[in-house]
Amino acid sequence: xxxxxxxxxxxxxGKTTLFNALTGTYxxxxxxxxxxxxxxxxxxxxxxxxxxxxxxxxxxxxAGSDDEKAVTDYILKxxxxxxxxxxxxxxxxxxxxxxxxxxxxxxxxxxxxxxxxDLEKNGxxxxxxxxxxxxxxxxxxxxxLKGRNIDRLMEVALNEAKVPDIKEYSGTFGKSxxxxxxxxxxxxDKIIKVRQTRAELFTSRADRILMHRIFxxxxxxxxxxxxxxxxxxxxxxxxGKITQAAALLSxxxxxxxxxxxxxxWTTGLVTDAVIKGxxxxxxxxxxxxxxxxxxxxxxxxxxxxxxAFILDRLFRTFGLGGKSMLPLTVSCGCTVTGIMATRIIEDxxxxxxxxxxxxxxxxxxxxxxxGWFSYCFFGGNALISTSMYFLxxxxxxxxxxxxxxxxxxxxxxxxxxxxxxxxxFPSFKDIIMVLWTKIKEFLLKAGTIIFSVSVVLWILQNVGxxxxxxxNTEESFLFYIGNGIKYIFYPLGFGNWQASVSxxxxxxxxxxxxxxxxxxSSDARALFDSVYSAYAFMAFVLLSPPCVSALAAARRExxxxxxxxxxxxxxxxxxxxxxxxxxxxxxxxxxxSGLILSVVIGIIVLTAAALAFKKxxxxxxxxxxxxxxxxKKCPKK
Amino acid sequence: xxxxxxxxxxxGIVTAMNLTKAxxxxxxxxxxxxxxxxxxxxxxxxSDPLEIRVRNFNMGIRVxxxxxxxxxxxxxxxx
Numbered sequence: 001x002x003x004x005x006x007x008x009x010x011x012x013x014g015k016t017t018l019f020n021a022l023t024g025t026y027x028x029x030x031x032x033x034x035x036x037x038x039x040x041x042x043x044x045x046x047x048x049x050x051x052x053x054x055x056x057x058x059x060x061x062x063a064g065s066d067d068e069k070a071v072t073d074y075i076l077k078x079x080x081x082x083x084x085x086x087x088x089x090x091x092x093x094x095x096x097x098x099x100x101x102x103x104x105x106x107x108x109x110x111x112x113x114x115x116x117x118d119l120e121k122n123g124x125x126x127x128x129x130x131x132x133x134x135x136x137x138x139x140x141x142x143x144x145l146k147g148r149n150i151d152r153l154m155e156v157a158l159n160e161a162k163v164p165d166i167k168e169y170s171g172t173f174g175k176s177x178x179x180x181x182x183x184x185x186x187x188x189d190k191i192i193k194v195r196q197t198r199a200e201l202f203t204s205r206a207d208r209i210l211m212h213r214i215f216x217x218x219x220x221x222x223x224x225x226x227x228x229x230x231x232x233x234x235x236x237x238x239x240g241k242i243t244q245a246a247a248l249l250s251x252x253x254x255x256x257x258x259x260x261x262x263x264x265w266t267t268g269l270v271t272d273a274v275i276k277g278x279x280x281x282x283x284x285x286x287x288x289x290x291x292x293x294x295x296x297x298x299x300x301x302x303x304x305x306x307x308a309f310i311l312d313r314l315f316r317t318f319g320l321g322g323k324s325m326l327p328l329t330v331s332c333g334c335t336v337t338g339i340m341a342t343r344i345i346e347d348x349x350x351x352x353x354x355x356x357x358x359x360x361x362x363x364x365x366x367x368x369x370x371g372w373f374s375y376c377f378f379g380g381n382a383l384i385s386t387s388m389y390f391l392x393x394x395x396x397x398x399x400x401x402x403x404x405x406x407x408x409x410x411x412x413x414x415x416x417x418x419x420x421x422x423x424x425f426p427s428f429k430d431i432i433m434v435l436w437t438k439i440k441e442f443l444l445k446a447g448t449i450i451f452s453v454s455v456v457l458w459i460l461q462n463v464g465x466x467x468x469x470x471x472n473t474e475e476s477f478l479f480y481i482g483n484g485i486k487y488i489f490y491p492l493g494f495g496n497w498q499a500s501v502s503x504x505x506x507x508x509x510x511x512x513x514x515x516x517x518x519x520x521s522s523d524a525r526a527l528f529d530s531v532y533s534a535y536a537f538m539a540f541v542l543l544s545p546p547c548v549s550a551l552a553a554a555r556r557e558x559x560x561x562x563x564x565x566x567x568x569x570x571x572x573x574x575x576x577x578x579x580x581x582x583x584x585x586x587x588x589x590x591x592x593s594g595l596i597l598s599v600v601i602g603i604i605v606l607t608a609a610a611l612a613f614k615k616x617x618x619x620x621x622x623x624x625x626x627x628x629x630x631x632k633k634c635p636k637k
Numbered sequence: 638x639x640x641x642x643x644x645x646x647x648x649g650i651v652t653a654m655n656l657t658k659a660x661x662x663x664x665x666x667x668x669x670x671x672x673x674x675x676x677x678x679x680x681x682x683x684s685d686p687l688e689i690r691v692r693n694f695n696m697g698i699r700v701x702x703x704x705x706x707x708x709x710x711x712x713x714x715x716x
Contacts (some may be wrong), residue, residue: 028684059663059666059667060662060666061660062663062666091693091694093692093693094667094668094670094692094693094694097666097668106671177661177665178665178670178671178672181665181668181670181673182670194693204678207678207679208679211679211681211688213679213680213681213682213684214682216681217682218683307687308697309688309697310681310682311683312681312685312686312697312699313681313682313683313684313685313686314682314683322686322697416686416698416699417664417667417696417697417698417702418696418697419667419694419695419696420688420695420696430667454695634685
C-alpha cells in the first residue's frame with residue numbers, strides 16, 4: 001500500500017495551494033518563490049491513512065540554498081512511496097527541467113500540471129498524452145486554486161504512478177550541462193503552444209509602472225506608508241470600541257462583585273488584571289488584522305518579489321541583498337516567520353546579517369504597542385506609529401552598514417537570481433484563512449502568555465513580604481524587582497520601576513508591554529519624563545531583542561550559540577543607543593527650544609561644505625583620481 | 638558582447654558563461670544555458686539588477702553576474 005506521498009516542484013508553482021486543497025488544512029502561500037521554507041506533513045482529507053508532504057520548491061537537485069538541501073535530505077531519508085511532481089502549466093519549459101532530474105531518482109511518480117484553468121482561459125492547448133508518453137508517467141491536469149481534478153490526481157498517484165521511463169533519451173541528464181533543456185526544447189512544441197496569457201500581458205504593463213526606474217522606489221515607499229497608515233487609522237478606530245466595551249464590563253463586574261461582598265483582593269484580580277489587561281491587548285486585534293491583510297495582499301500579488309528587485313542595489317550598500325527583502329517584509333507581520341524566511345538566502349554572511357536585522361522591523365505585536373503609545377502620548381496621531389516603520393528602515397540601513405564594516409560580516413553578497421512571478425489577484429479564500437489563523441494565534445497568545453503575565457504581575461504587585469498590600473504598591477515584590485533594574489533605564493528617560501518591569505515582560509511577548517503598564521500604573525503618562533522619552537521607549541521596544549519565540553527561531557537559523565549571544569548583545573546595544581539619542585535630543589529640545597532644528601541644519605550645511613572641500617582637495621588635476629593633489633606637476637601629463 | 642551590455646528590449650543568444658561552478662549550475666537550473674535566447678526586459682533603479690526574460694519567464698540577475706555571460710545579439714523584439 002502506498003501511503004507516503006510528497007509534492008515536489010519548482011518554487012512558486014502552487015504546491016502549497018495543492019497541499020492545502022488536498023489536506024483541507026491551511027498553510028501560508030505567497031506569490032514569491034520560496035515561501036515554503038520547511039516541509040510539512042498533512043493527511044489526505046478523504047483518507048486519513050495517506051500522508052502528504054509539502055516540500056520547499058526547487059529548480060534542481062544541485063542544492064544551492066538551505067531549503068534545497070532540506071528537500072534532498074528529505075527524499076534520501078524518508079524515501080516517499082510516490083512523488084507528485086507539480087508543474088506550472090504556464091511555465092512548462094523550465095518546470096520540466098526538474099522533472100528530468102526527478103526521473104533519475106527511480107521512484108514511482110506522476111505529474112500534476114497546475115494552473116490549467118489559466119491555460120484554458122487563454123485558449124492554450126496542452127497535450128497531456130504526449131507529456132505522459134515522453135516521461136512514461138501518468139499526467140493529470142489540475143487547478144489547485146479551484147480544487148479541480150485534485151481527487152482524480154490522488155487516485156492516479158495511488159494507483160497508477162510509475163517509475164519514469166524516457167524512451168526518447170538514453171543516458172542520464174546529470175552528465176552533461178543543459179542536457180535536460182536540450183531534450184525538453186526538442187519536444188516542447190509537440191506538447192504546448194506557448195502564447196502570452198492575459199495575466200502576463202497585464203503584468204508586463206503593470207510592471208512598467210511598479211518597477212519604473214525612477215518611480216519604483218517612491219511607489220514602494222507609498223505602498224508601505226499606506227499599509228501602516230491604514231492599519232493604525234482604521235484599526236485604531238475599531239480598537240477604541242473594544243476598549244469602551246471593556247471599560248463598561250469592568251465597571252459592571254466590579255460593582256456586581258462588591259455588592260455580593262466578594263473580597264477586594266479577588267475583585268481587583270478579576271477587574272484590574274484580567275479584564276483590563278486582556279482588553280487593552282485585545283483592542284489592538286483590529287489593527288493587527290488590517291496590517292496582516294495588507295501584507296498578505298502585497299506578498300500574494302507578487303509585489304514583494306518586485307520590491308526585492310527594485311531595492312536590491314540599495315540594500316547591497318547595507319550588506320543585505322534583495323532577497324533580504326522577503327524576511328524583512330514578513331517580519332513586519334511576525335518576526336518568527338520573518339527569521340524563518342531567511343532560509344532562501346544562499347549567502348551565509350548575508351543570511352546571518354538578515355537574522356540580526358529582521359527583528360528591527362515593527363511586528364504586529366510591536367505595532368500594537370506603538371498604537372497604544374501614540375494614543376496615550378500623541379493624541380492618537382497615526383503618523384507616530386508610521387514613523388516607527390521608517391525608523392526601523394533607517395536603523396536597518398545604519399546598523400547594516402556598521403555590521404558590514406566588520407570583517408566577519410563583510411563577505412561578498414551572493415548571487416541574486418530571483419524569479420519575478422506573474423502578478424495575480426490574491427485569492428479571497430487565502431486572505432480569509434490568513435486572517436482566521438491570525439485571530440486564532442492572537443487569542444491563544446492572549447489566553448496563555450498574556451493572561452498568565454497579567455495574573456502573575458497583579459499578584460506580585462499586590463503581595464509583599466507582609467502579605468496582601470491592600471493597594472499599597474510600594475510594599476510589593478514588583479516594586480522591589482522594578483527598582484532593582486530601573487537605573488539602567490534612567491538615561492533613556494523612563495527610570496522608574498513600572499516601565500522597567502514592562503521592558504522585562506516585553507521579552508515574553510511584546511503585547512505584554514501595554515498589558516503590564518495598564519496593570520501596574522493607573523496613568524502611563526506619569527511614567528515618562530517627557531513625550532520624547534515615551535518616543536525613546538517606543539524605539540527601545542522596536543530595536544531591543546525580540547520576544548522569546550523569535551529568539552528561539554533566530555537560535556535555530558544561526559546554528560551557533562556564539563552568534564546567538566552576539567545577536568542579543570547587538571540588538572540590546574542598538575535599542576539602548578537609539579533610545580538614548582532620542583531622549584538626549586528630547587532633553588535638549590525641552591531646555592532650548594529650536595535647538596534641534598538648528599543642530600540639524602548646522603550639520604547638513606557643515607557636511608555639504610566638508611564634502612565639497614574634500615572633493616576639491618582630492619581631485620588634484622583629476623587625470624587619474626588617485627592623487628590627493630599637492631603635487632606640483634602631474635607625472636602623467 | 639556581454640549580457641550586461643544589452644539595451645532594454647534587445648535580445649541575444651547565450652554563447653558562454655564564465656562563472657564559478659556553483660553559480661553556473663544555478664543558472665543552468667533556471668534555464669540559462671548556451672544557445673538560449675535572453676531578452677533584457679528592464680533595468681532596476683540604479684541600473685542594477687537587470688530583469689531578463691528567458692524561456693517564457695522573467696527573472697532578476699545582478700550586473701556582476703550578467704557581466705560574465707557572453708551573448709550574440711539578435712536584435713530588437715517588441716515587448
